Amino acid sequence: MMNCKHATRLLSESMERRLGPVEKGMLRLHTSMCSGCRQFGVQTRELRQICRAYTPMEADDDRDEDHHGR
Amino acid sequence: MLTEKDITPYLEERRGDLLRFAQLQLGDRQRAEDVVQETLMAALSGGKGFERRSQVKSWVFGILKHKIIDEIRRSDRERRLGDLAPEGDEVLVEQLFNRHGFWRGETRPSRWVDPDASLENRQFWQIFEACLTQLPDRTARVFMMREILELETGEICASLGISNSNCWVILHRARLGLRHCLSREWFEEER
Helix, strand or coil: CCCHHHHHHHHHHCCCCCCCHHHHHHHHHHHHHCHHHHHHHHHHHHHHHHHHHCCCCCCCHHHHHHHHCC | CCCHHHHHHHHHHHHHHHHHHHHHHHCCHHHHHHHHHHHHHHHHHHCCCCCCHHHHHHHHHHHHHHHHHHHHHHCCCCCCCCCCCCCCCHHHHHHHECCCCCECHHHCCCCCCCHHHHCCCHHHHHHHHHHHHHCCHHHHHHHHHHHCCCCCHHHHHHHHCCCHHHHHHHHHHHHHHHHHHHHHHHHHHHC
16 A cells, blocks of 8 residues: 555645546545545645735734724 | 825834745845835835735735745746755654654644634744744745745746756645644644
8 A cells, every 4th residue: 555655745746736547546545544644635735725824924913903003 | 094104114014024035935135125125115105095904914915925926037047956855854754754654653644623713813823934934945935935925836946947846845845844843833732
C-alpha cells in the first residue's frame, strides 16, 4: 500500500494539477483506510481558505476600534 | 464614516506590517519600500466611504497584493533561484513520518474544530503569522505567492526559474509544516 508520505504529497499536488487515474485510485484506497491522510486532505483545503482570509496588520485592530470608537 | 484624517495615521501605523509582507514576497528591501509607497499613495487618493478600519485594512492589503504581483511580473526571470533541494526540512519530514513513511502516532492529523470561527480571532492570526515565520524563507515565499497572492503554480515557477515539480515539492513542504504548526499551536489547544 502507498504510505502516508506519498499520499500527502499527492493530496498536496491535487491542489496544483489534475491527478492521473492510477494516482487517484491509489490515493482513494489509501484515504479510505487512513484517517490521518483524510484529515490532511481536508486541512489542505481549509488552509487555502485561511490564507485567502489573511491580511497582515491584524495585530491590534480590535483594540484600536474599541479604544477610539464605540 | 472614516475620513482621510482617520485613515492617514492608521495607514502610517500599519506601514511596518505591509513592508514586512512585501519584503518577504519580493526578497528585497528597496523594491518592498517602493511597492508599499505606491500602495499607500493609491490608498490615500482612493479611500472613500469606509465605516470601519477592518474594511480599510482588507482594501489596502488588496492593493498591495496587486502591486506585488505587478512587480513580480515586471521583473519576471530577473532573479532566478534555480532548482534547489527543499531547505532544511528533512528534519520536519522525519519528525512527522516514521521510517516506513506512515504518520507517527502523535503527529497524525485529527480534525480541526471549526476553523471558520478561528478566522475571527485575533490570536489565531498571531499564531498563523508565527507559523509562517517558522518556515524556511524560500518555502514561505513560494507558499505565499501561491496561497496569499493566489498566483498559478506555472507563473510562480517561471518567475523564480524553478521547475514545476520543484515548486510542488516546496508547496507540499510548506503545507506539511504549516498544518503541523497550526494543529500543535492552535487547534489542539482548543480541544
